[in-house]
Amino acid sequence: MRPSVEKAIISGGSLALFLGIWEYSCGRLVDPMFLSSPSRVVAAGVDLVRTGEIWPDVLVSANEFIWGYLAAVAVAIPLGLFIGWNRRAQYMVQPFIDVMNAVPRITFLPILVIWFGIGIWSKLAVVFLGAVIPVTIAAYSGVKTNEARFLRVARSFGASGFKIFTSIILPGTVPFIFTGLKYGAGRALLGVVVGELYASTAGVGHMIAEAGNTLQTDVVFVGVLIFTVTGLVINGLLDRIEKRFERWRPAGARQ
Amino acid sequence: MNGARAFYRRNERLILGLAMIALFLIFWEGLSRGWWADLLRPLIRSSADKLKIKHIFVSSPTAVAVAAWRLYVVTGEIWPHLAISGLELVAGLGSAILVGIPLGLATGRYRLLSYAVEPFMAALNATPQVAFLPLIILWMGTGYGTRVFIIFLLTIIPIFISAFAAVRTVDARLLKVAASFGASEGFLFRSVVAPGSVPFLLAGLRLAIGRAMIGIVVGELYGSAIGLGLMINRAGSTFQTDTVFVGVMTIIFAGMALTELVSRIETRVEIWRPNARDAVQ
Numbered sequence: 001m002r003p004s005v006e007k008a009i010i011s012g013g014s015l016a017l018f019l020g021i022w023e024y025s026c027g028r029l030v031d032p033m034f035l036s037s038p039s040r041v042v043a044a045g046v047d048l049v050r051t052g053e054i055w056p057d058v059l060v061s062a063n064e065f066i067w068g069y070l071a072a073v074a075v076a077i078p079l080g081l082f083i084g085w086n087r088r089a090q091y092m093v094q095p096f097i098d099v100m101n102a103v104p105r106i107t108f109l110p111i112l113v114i115w116f117g118i119g120i121w122s123k124l125a126v127v128f129l130g131a132v133i134p135v136t137i138a139a140y141s142g143v144k145t146n147e148a149r150f151l152r153v154a155r156s157f158g159a160s161g162f163k164i165f166t167s168i169i170l171p172g173t174v175p176f177i178f179t180g181l182k183y184g185a186g187r188a189l190l191g192v193v194v195g196e197l198y199a200s201t202a203g204v205g206h207m208i209a210e211a212g213n214t215l216q217t218d219v220v221f222v223g224v225l226i227f228t229v230t231g232l233v234i235n236g237l238l239d240r241i242e243k244r245f246e247r248w249r250p251a252g253a254r255q
Numbered sequence: 256m257n258g259a260r261a262f263y264r265r266n267e268r269l270i271l272g273l274a275m276i277a278l279f280l281i282f283w284e285g286l287s288r289g290w291w292a293d294l295l296r297p298l299i300r301s302s303a304d305k306l307k308i309k310h311i312f313v314s315s316p317t318a319v320a321v322a323a324w325r326l327y328v329v330t331g332e333i334w335p336h337l338a339i340s341g342l343e344l345v346a347g348l349g350s351a352i353l354v355g356i357p358l359g360l361a362t363g364r365y366r367l368l369s370y371a372v373e374p375f376m377a378a379l380n381a382t383p384q385v386a387f388l389p390l391i392i393l394w395m396g397t398g399y400g401t402r403v404f405i406i407f408l409l410t411i412i413p414i415f416i417s418a419f420a421a422v423r424t425v426d427a428r429l430l431k432v433a434a435s436f437g438a439s440e441g442f443l444f445r446s447v448v449a450p451g452s453v454p455f456l457l458a459g460l461r462l463a464i465g466r467a468m469i470g471i472v473v474g475e476l477y478g479s480a481i482g483l484g485l486m487i488n489r490a491g492s493t494f495q496t497d498t499v500f501v502g503v504m505t506i507i508f509a510g511m512a513l514t515e516l517v518s519r520i521e522t523r524v525e526i527w528r529p530n531a532r533d534a535v536q
Contacts, residue, residue, distance in 0.1 A: 006367075006370070007370045010367055010370035010371050011370050011371065011373060011374045013371075014370075014371035014372075014374065014375075015374050015375075018375070034393060034394060088267070088271060091267060091268045091271035091272055092271050092272065092274075092275040093275070094272060095272045095275065095276055096275070096276075096279070098511075099507055099511075102507050102510040102511040102514065103468070103503065103506050103507040103510050104465070104468050104469040104472050104473075104506075104510075106469065106472055106473060106476075107472045107484075107487065107502075107503050107506050108503065109476065109491075110476070110487055110488055110490070110491025110492070110499050111491065111496065111499055111500075111503075113491065114311070114312060114491060114494065114496065115312060186383075189383050190383045190385065190469070192383075193383040193385050193386045194383075194385055194473050194476075197385070197386075197388060197389070197473075197477055198476055198477065205386070208386060208389050209389050211389070212388075212389025212390060212392065212393055213389070215393065217390065217393065220389055220390050220393075221390075223386065224382060224386045224387060224390070227382050227383055227386045228378055228381055228382040231380075231381030231382055231383065232377070232378070232381040235380075235381055
């Protein structure tokens with residue numbers, strides 16, 4: 001048997017077994033209120049889509065994720081490149097980045113809610129904070145690991161600072177930035193979930209929290225599943241882009 | 256004069272860093288005391304009032320310091336919260352280690368098992384695990400168990416992946432040599448796999464600590480009767496911004512200290528296998 005076939009059979013089999021046990025035990029061994037079951041979750045999902053009840057929540061969460069993440073990327077990449085390039089700027093900014101990196105940024109949520117209210121702005125802020133740190137660190141360490149040989153060659157041929165930056169530093173940094181973007185996306189998604197669980201008026205996280213409070217376990221699972229699929233899609237997408245640019249990584253820093 | 260310049264050159268990093276922190280603190284203090292509003296009033300006239308920010312919104316470094324003194328020394332009310340959060344961290348992380356390391360090692364060693372386990376781990380890894388929180392509360396209530404479980408869910412992924420990676424990167428030649436000399440599976444594990452996996456496991460642990468902090472904060476923000484996250488949450492909803500900052504600072508220091516500790520141990524054993532750090536990330 002070919003390994004890929006074997007893998008598909010065993011992976012699929014273990015998933016099917018898991019779903020089967022879950023389906024069987026619901027109502028027989030465990031109260032459906034606690035565990036729900038795959039069929040109920042699917043039914044609830046279909047129902048939410050058919051009535052269109054789910055779209056406003058999905059839209060709110062998508063907006064929070066996309067705009068918070070884009071804002072973080074728009075700030076983090078120039079900032080990371082700059083502090084990687086300019087030693088003094090790095091000395092000035094580094095302590096703040098280190099501190100922010102040491103704490104889960106969602107810890108600031110209560111303060112952000114005081115500042116921005118429980119609407120979309122506090123979520124945008126927490127998504128922004130979550131993603132901005134890993135992307136900045138990635139861009140900055142990308143600049144730092146550029147090969148000194150190239151720089152020396154470029155300098156000795158009289159390349160200007162701008163030329164060195166665009167033709168050596170920037171290309172060498174791209175793979176690092178994509179790695180950072182992947183981490184950042186995970187953090188951003190976490191920000192959406194926690195922000196909405198904590199205090200919100202709409203969003204998939206809000207839907208999960210409300211369904212949990214009203215014991216609609218199937219709806220909770222639908223919400224969790226939405227996040228799982230989103231995470232898988234984003235991860236897969238960025239993984240693929242990351243691999244595509246892997247060749248650009250300077251030889252000394254290949255993993 | 257030259258001496259001063261040389262001193263600056265040598266300690267530029269420290270001096271610039273401290274200067275920026277000091278500037279930041281002064282800016283913050285001024286914001287809550289209305290210094291900037293007063294300073295800019297001649298220039299921007301009435302719109303300067305917008306710079307007068309209510310104390311409850313921003314607090315100030317001195318207010319935070321006073322609150323920290325009160326919470327840590329005078330009333331000592333932060334200690335029970337700190338103790339509970341610490342216990343939850345130890346229990347959650349401990350159980351994740353107990354389950355994650357054996358599972359990761361076994362999955363790395365046996366191909367068929369890895370096929371069976373991988374889909375679940377991939378799904379769990381892609382989900383922001385905190386989304387399970389309402390469900391876990393439904394199952395276990397708002398007691399310690401919920402937080403321990405959410406920390407477990409958050410931390411088992413990096414620990415599992417690091418154990419898995421450790422086995423997968425064992426030098427195949429070593430395994431072949433040991434096997435051809437008739438080494439048993441147990442012996443192989445003890446003498447080849449286990450020593451090589453330590454740096455990987457430490458790298459995984461470092462990542463896990465960061466995630467455990469997320470578990471503590473979120474688990475306690477969302478539903479809890481005690482703990483640092485609860486303290487932050489309660490202070491936030493009663494607009495005691497200074498207490499919120501004390502809690503945030505405490506978590507910052509705890510996170511930095513724990514990460515530093517693991518990093519120290521890591522550099523110590525790094526010599527055993529130089530690229531463990533990269534492989535896990």
